[in-house]
Amino acid sequence: MLEIVLINPGASQAIYQGLSDEFTAVEPPTWTRMIAGYLHNNDYSVAIIDQEAEALSVKEVVRRIRTLDPVLAAIVVVGHQPSASTQQMAGASELAKEGLGVPTIMVGHHPSALPERTLVEESIDYVCDGEGPLTLAALLDDVPLNEIPGLVWRGDSGDIWKNPRAPLLPVDELVGNVWDLLPMERYRAHNWQCLNGTDRSPYASIYTSLGCPFKCSFCMINIFQHTNRYRMRSPKSVIAEIEMLYTDYGVRTFKIADEMFVLNDRHVQDICEGLAAKSFADELN
Numbered sequence: 566m567l568e569i570v571l572i573n574p575g576a577s578q579a580i581y582q583g584l585s586d587e588f589t590a591v592e593p594p595t596w597t598r599m600i601a602g603y604l605h606n607n608d609y610s611v612a613i614i615d616q617e618a619e620a621l622s623v624k625e626v627v628r629r630i631r632t633l634d635p636v637l638a639a640i641v642v643v644g645h646q647p648s649a650s651t652q653q654m655a656g657a658s659e660l661a662k663e664g665l666g667v668p669t670i671m672v673g674h675h676p677s678a679l680p681e682r683t684l685v686e687e688s689i690d691y692v693c694d695g696e697g698p699l700t701l702a703a704l705l706d707d708v709p710l711n712e713i714p715g716l717v718w719r720g721d722s723g724d725i726w727k728n729p730r731a732p733l734l735p736v737d738e739l740v741g742n743v744w745d746l747l748p749m750e751r752y753r754a755h756n757w758q759c760l761n762g763t764d765r766s767p768y769a770s771i772y773t774s775l776g777c778p779f780k781c782s783f784c785m786i787n788i789f790q791h792t793n794r795y796r797m798r799s800p801k802s803v804i805a806e807i808e809m810l811y812t813d814y815g816v817r818t819f820k821i822a823d824e825m826f827v828l829n830d831r832h833v834q835d836i837c838e839g840l841a842a843k844s845f846a847d848e849l850n
Contacts, residue, residue: 567635568610568705572626573597574640574656575616590755591618592770593747595822596673596697597641599772602741603698603734609705611746616656618751623663631666638665639701640689642673661688670704672697678788680717681725692717695791698739699731736775736796740806744769744814754818754850763818763850769810770820773803773836777824786824795828800835804843811845818850 573594594615601611612633616626630638640660644653654675661669670691676683680694693700693715700715710718714731753765774797777786787793810816827833840846 566610567612567633569604569637569639569701570612570614570630570633570635571597571601571639571641572630572660573613573615573617574642574653574660575619575621590758590765590768591751591753592768592820592822593618593744593749593752594641594643595741595770595772596643598743598747599739599741600639600641600672600697600701601746602743603739604702604705605743606738607702609702611743613743613746615748615751616660618748623659626660627663627665635667637701637705638667638669639693639697640669640671640673641697642671642675644674658687664688670701672701674785674789677791678785680727684717684719684725690718694727695730696733696739696789698734730791733790733792733794733796736772736798737802739772739775740798740802742806742809744810749814754820758818758820758850761850765818767810767814767816768818768820769814769816770822771803771806771810772822773798773800773826774823774828774832778828795825797829797832800832800839803836804839807840807849808843808845811849817848 597613601613604611614626614629640657642653642657657671669689670693671683671687671689672693676692677694680692684692694717695715700713703713710716713728715728717727720726749767752768754768759765774795776790776795778793778795780787780793807819
């Protein structure tokens with residue numbers, strides 16, 4: 566039996582209107598993939614539905630979920646800039662209102678910013694306050710609700726409870742090497758990234774680090790992680806992932822999605838020098 570399906574809501578049409586058909590990028594859902602990778606590596610059965618990339622309607626997503634018949638559905642709500650963020654939450658809300666037919670939890674930046682309000686306003690069973698992997702794993706393991714880290718839930722009387730947050734995982738446990746669960750043929754780079762004539766597809770976006778050590782009042786990064794801790798992947802792990810994507814999927818065009826990629830000189834230098842030593846280095850964009 567499938568234990569969990571993670572859904573990346575589709576909002577590109579609402580955000581970019583007609584531009585979404587050709588000109589905008591279609592990025593792999595990084596946080597959805599990283600959560601799925603952690604669960605997969607810990608022996609949970611996982612599926613991903615990328616509503617955004619596949620341009621699925623709400624009803625098509627619901628039909629697919631009911632066919633998969635998972636134990637749990639997780640709607641992953643992540644937006645990296647204000648226009649996308651507002652519409653992404655609206656897209657997630659549409660899915661929740663339709664009813665997915667299985668227990669449903671919202672995970673991501675927006676639920677973490679307003680966890681209790683999200684549970685009140687949305688037609689869902691749970692909210693995750695924090696990054697998600699440990700919360701989802703505990704929920705799948707049938708840990709008592711009041712003991713699941715990061716879970717926001719309703720008691721029998723309808724009262725809302727918010728548990729203490731889960732600890733942050735080492736970032737090398739969040740690599741998310743489950744590219745085979747994604748519709749890789751659907752992703753394409755930003756047009757400005759390929760003005761030199763490089764093909765926009767195949768395309769991949771990856772993280773080499775998470776977080777930011779600063780505390781800017783206008784920024785949402787630390788709301789999600791609840792700390793200004795900066796975590797770096799090992800350069801060897803980053804290089805291996807890029808090489809795998811180049812070899813297995815033909816990806817030449819990449820996006821480094823880090824909030825602060827250039828913060829640590831040695832981290833950047835080790836990645837760049839490691840890639841420069843590869844025979845395919847001149848092909849990367």
